[in-house]
Amino acid sequence: MLLTLRGIIPCKEGQIVIWLEEWPKIPFTHGRTTYMKFDLLKTLRSFIAFISGKKEQQYTAEKKKTHSIEKKKERSTERKRKTPAEKKKEHMKFRELGLPPNMLRAIENMGYKEMTPVQEVTYPVIMSGRDLCALAETGSGKTAACAIPLIQKIDTAKNTIQGLIIVPTRELCIQYVDEIGKTAEGSNVVPFAVFGGFSKEIQIAKIKHGAHIIVATPGRLIDLLYDSVISLSNVKCVILDEADELLQEGFLEDIEFIMSCMINKHQTLLFAATMDDDITKLSHDYMEDPQYISLIKKRAAPVSIEHYFTYLHPNRKEAELKKYLEGEGVSQAIIFCNARHKVDKLFRDMRKHYNGIEYIHAGLSQDKRSSIFRQFKTKKLRYLIATDVAGRGLDFTHVSHVVNWDLPDNGTQYTHRTGRSGRMGKRGRAFTLAIKSDLPKLREIIRTKKITPHWIGENPLQGDDTLQKEKPEKRKMHYRPSTVKKRKDGGADRR
Numbered sequence: 001m002l003l004t005l006r007g008i009i010p011c012k013e014g015q016i017v018i019w020l021e022e023w024p025k026i027p028f029t030h031g032r033t034t035y036m037k038f039d040l041l042k043t044l045r046s047f048i049a050f051i052s053g054k055k056e057q058q059y060t061a062e063k064k065k066t067h068s069i070e071k072k073k074e075r076s077t078e079r080k081r082k083t084p085a086e087k088k089k090e091h092m093k094f095r096e097l098g099l100p101p102n103m104l105r106a107i108e109n110m111g112y113k114e115m116t117p118v119q120e121v122t123y124p125v126i127m128s129g130r131d132l133c134a135l136a137e138t139g140s141g142k143t144a145a146c147a148i149p150l151i152q153k154i155d156t157a158k159n160t161i162q163g164l165i166i167v168p169t170r171e172l173c174i175q176y177v178d179e180i181g182k183t184a185e186g187s188n189v190v191p192f193a194v195f196g197g198f199s200k201e202i203q204i205a206k207i208k209h210g211a212h213i214i215v216a217t218p219g220r221l222i223d224l225l226y227d228s229v230i231s232l233s234n235v236k237c238v239i240l241d242e243a244d245e246l247l248q249e250g251f252l253e254d255i256e257f258i259m260s261c262m263i264n265k266h267q268t269l270l271f272a273a274t275m276d277d278d279i280t281k282l283s284h285d286y287m288e289d290p291q292y293i294s295l296i297k298k299r300a301a302p303v304s305i306e307h308y309f310t311y312l313h314p315n316r317k318e319a320e321l322k323k324y325l326e327g328e329g330v331s332q333a334i335i336f337c338n339a340r341h342k343v344d345k346l347f348r349d350m351r352k353h354y355n356g357i358e359y360i361h362a363g364l365s366q367d368k369r370s371s372i373f374r375q376f377k378t379k380k381l382r383y384l385i386a387t388d389v390a391g392r393g394l395d396f397t398h399v400s401h402v403v404n405w406d407l408p409d410n411g412t413q414y415t416h417r418t419g420r421s422g423r424m425g426k427r428g429r430a431f432t433l434a435i436k437s438d439l440p441k442l443r444e445i446i447r448t449k450k451i452t453p454h455w456i457g458e459n460p461l462q463g464d465d466t467l468q469k470e471k472p473e474k475r476k477m478h479y480r481p482s483t484v485k486k487r488k489d490g491g492a493d494r495r
Helices: 040-051 055-088 101-109 117-128 142-153 170-183 200-209 218-226 252-260 277-284 314-327 340-350 366-377 411-418 436-448
Strands: 007-011 028-030 033-038 132-135 163-166 191-194 213-216 237-241 267-272 291-294 305-311 333-336 357-360 383-386 401-404 428-434 453-455
Touching: 101 142, 101 170, 117 132, 117 142, 117 291, 132 277, 142 163, 142 170, 142 237, 142 267, 170 191, 170 213, 170 366, 191 200, 191 218, 200 218, 213 218, 218 252, 314 340, 314 401, 314 428, 340 357, 340 383, 357 366, 401 411, 411 428, 411 436, 428 436
Parallel strands: 132 267, 132 291, 163 213, 163 237, 191 213, 237 267, 305 428, 305 453, 333 383, 333 401, 357 383, 401 428
Antiparallel strands: 007 033, 028 033
């Protein structure tokens, strides 16, 4: 218990001559003199501190105190720095939902472990049976947000249609069925796609054989309802995906007719990437006490996408596009045009210089379109030139770049086009080739969608009070833009 004997010092009984840092507990006495064992090195240090007015101890104490305060500050700063990352990792995992083992295994085989924000927020609402109107960025996982709870609601003992999903395009229809089929693997849930441009007889035969979930475009679904092939009397849940497009002028009457065919009580879910106040009001007519959820807040353009623009003469477009694609690390790119004939012409010009390139628009047969989409999704193609048929809802997870050969007509269209990149948390880039006649429309898109523009070359919007404060620069060249009559490609299947 005593320190190693290094020295002995005499002292009077009960009297401490030198302050020892680690004073031994047991003194010993020899005759009339009391001795104490001590460590010589420690005693010397203590003695020096004692005769110098204990400055060393005071300095050490202050140093320890300062060091302790600094440590606390560092820990506090570190906690603050870690908070965003920790929050990011706090998303609920699919394992926590209590899903059936076969469904959980299928989801994990698809590479999904954590839920996206839209899935995490909407799942309990959908499972509770309440009507829902959800607004989320494109590429945020809305398809799975619908599919997973819908599959759980199906009673496979009944060979009836219990779930209905309505989408605006054939391609989105096929994508939905594919996603549901993979998620429901190992169960007896049967999904089926119904859309125009495909044999009605084959679809009728499949429906009569049995299907629990129908994914449909409005036109073909109405045809089958008139033919009394489909009955919606047992539908528990109806989902309107890309609801803003479906409820716009043109599809509105179709949706009203379809909704009127569901006479029994059912749950209605609306999902969209964009939805203004007027459409929200219209959607309210189809739902009972709906819960509104918005994960976009005030920012309409997805934050995972960088927006680049270049201002040029129309004759320079092709050269500028080639220069851009060659200077970027493109994984896959979609190049959007506003009309079919522009797609055809650009494809003819670009296939001379690039391999792995194809085109798609509503003028192609359904088989051809499906084949091209499969090739692009499996990365057999690198470039896809398209009209807005590819601009809504389709999940191309490998797309790194989106190019607007033509500026879209409005901000909603711009959001859907550029949303083909930067999906599921990945980074993406959008590049727009702007000409003089595009400027008023471009100014409005940047303002309403709260886009932070990055200009390659001259910024023609300098001096605009709504965007920047710099004085406008004079243009050195003046030209008259070529007047080409536009033929718009609707991109949605109403057959």
